[in-house]
Amino acid sequence: MERNNLYPIFLKTEQLEILIVGGGFVALEKLSFLLKSSPNSKITMVSPFFREETLREVKGLNINIIQDYYKDFYLLNKHMVIATTDNVDVNIQVYKDCKKRNILVNVADNPPYCDFYMGGIVTKGNVKIAISTNGKSPTTAKRLRQFFEDVIPENIDDLVKNLNKYRKTIKGNFEEKVEKLNEFTKSLVEK
Known part of the structure; x- marks a missing residue:
């Protein structure tokens, strides 16, 4: 059986500089995905053209739109890049440029050219x-x-907040606290 060896992490994208290369439908999809999960993401988009829907999506947001062809200097100070153009050669060039600079990169719909998946x-x-x-x-x-x-359930957030308050009141070392919280929350997964 094949195994998923990816390591999941949760990024604070408001502290990272993200570049999306492309302005078409896939770029809009990736932008929307990022903003839905992390509305304060710091995003720059570069493309010779942008869909009207994309321009409407970014209106009033702190997203830098650059109408230009991709050039490697747009990678300056970027932490993460998503290449979404319909030109495979451009996407692969973005990938190669990112690898030279140790920047995490995702080439949409091209898994061999991805450091991460969304x-x-x-x-x-x-x-x-x-x-x-x-x-x-x-x-x-x-x-x-x-x-x-x-x-x-929608009220799962109430449980999380209450458990956080309870956790702060527990006395003892780390192992004792974990044991008490495990005992307290085991009913969440009991069948």
């Missing part, structure tokens, strides 16, 4: 679940996201 995300207040299919099936990730959105 999976399905479920958010309920402070609870966030990321779903990955190892780049194999975004549609499956989408369906799983819809499933978890339905089954996770």
